Every structure is written in C-alpha cells, then in structure tokens.
Amino acid sequence: MNIKYKNKKPNRKFKRNKKLRKKNIKILYPFKIKSVEKSDKYTLIQRLNSLPRELQKKIYILCFRFMWRKYVPLSAKIPSWYSYKIQVDNEIFKSRFDNIHFLHLSFNTLPENKQWIMGCQCEYCSNYSNKKLKRKEYKKQCNDSNYFRSIMPESTFYLNEYLTYTHIDPNTLQKIFDPLYGSIYEMFENYAIRNDYPKLNFNI
Numbered sequence: 001m002n003i004k005y006k007n008k009k010p011n012r013k014f015k016r017n018k019k020l021r022k023k024n025i026k027i028l029y030p031f032k033i034k035s036v037e038k039s040d041k042y043t044l045i046q047r048l049n050s051l052p053r054e055l056q057k058k059i060y061i062l063c064f065r066f067m068w069r070k071y072v073p074l075s076a077k078i079p080s081w082y083s084y085k086i087q088v089d090n091e092i093f094k095s096r097f098d099n100i101h102f103l104h105l106s107f108n109t110l111p112e113n114k115q116w117i118m119g120c121q122c123e124y125c126s127n128y129s130n131k132k133l134k135r136k137e138y139k140k141q142c143n144d145s146n147y148f149r150s151i152m153p154e155s156t157f158y159l160n161e162y163l164t165y166t167h168i169d170p171n172t173l174q175k176i177f178d179p180l181y182g183s184i185y186e187m188f189e190n191y192a193i194r195n196d197y198p199k200l201n202f203n204i
Helices: 012-028 030-035 044-049 053-070 082-098 131-143 147-151 188-194
Strands: 163-165 173-175
Touching: 044 053, 131 147
Parallel strands: none
Antiparallel strands: 163 173
C-alpha cells in the first residue's frame, strides 16, 4: 500500500456534505418536509431558507408539479347550473312526450295557481272535474283550429302550436302540444300509436 495515502486524514467536508444529503433526502416530497427538523422553534419558511439554494429550487419545482397535478382550471369544471339545466331539459322532453303544456311545468307555475288547459296531461288537468266545460272547449277547438292559440298567452317559442319547425332542424316538423289530446276529437292515428292499436292503413 502506498505510504503517502496511509496516514492521510479523512475529508471532513465530504462527510459533512454526505450527512446533509442523507438528512435532507426527505425533502424530495412536500408532505415529508415537517420530518426534516424535530424542533418546533423554526417555522416552515425558516427551515426552507436554511437549506442549500439548489435544494430549495428542487423543492419549489416539485411543489408546483404536485400542485398542477391536482389543479383543475375553472373553464374545465362542470358549471354550478349544469345539473339544473339537465333537469329542466329532461322535464321539457317528458312534457312533449306526455303532452303537458309548458305553463304547467314545475318550474313555471305553482300548483295553487294552475288553471285547466285543454289537452294538458299534468296531474291537475287530468283530475279536473268540470266535464261540461271540457266538452265545450274541445268542441270549439275542433271547429276552429286557431281557438286554442287565441285563448293562450302569446309565445315566441311556438309553445301553443301542434306542429312547428325547430331551430335544430328547420326542415323538419316537430310536435309541441296537442290541445285535443285525450278527447273524442283527437286524431285517430295519434290515439292508435299511443295505445298500441293494431296496424294502421296508410294511403301512399
């Protein structure tokens, strides 16, 4: 063995740096920063300031990486009103399928303020007991197709029309509301389709 290396003193600076690296290895993850020092007399900022500059930079970069992993931008979040919009859209679709007038939907009119609307199949109109008034109104509508439109409030969305063109497909007619629904004057084809009547004869 070479003599000049035998009695050489150990490099204390290297050992001190090695201990510091082992001590600060826990800094690599932000949630383990508190375990670096057991003493409570230093705040977190003071502890970080006492570390080497290069190590502080690495902690800074890692903290931002963890932050951006969990961060969701506001434009990517579901709006607070979206669940209510879905509820309203579903109710409007069901109202057209069941022939319930737009005025009698739950978000438009309180139950105590409802008045009977011909053809409407909501709970209030279905249980309306004045049959004489019903027959009279249905007969007026049968004789004059514009009668229902004349007695209802005006609407820019064609809510009182039986068939109308929509903004989704301006070339296709869509059923909105049938004022003769459920009466003896209702179109036989509509009644047959709704009640699974035997096959209909179509004239082409």
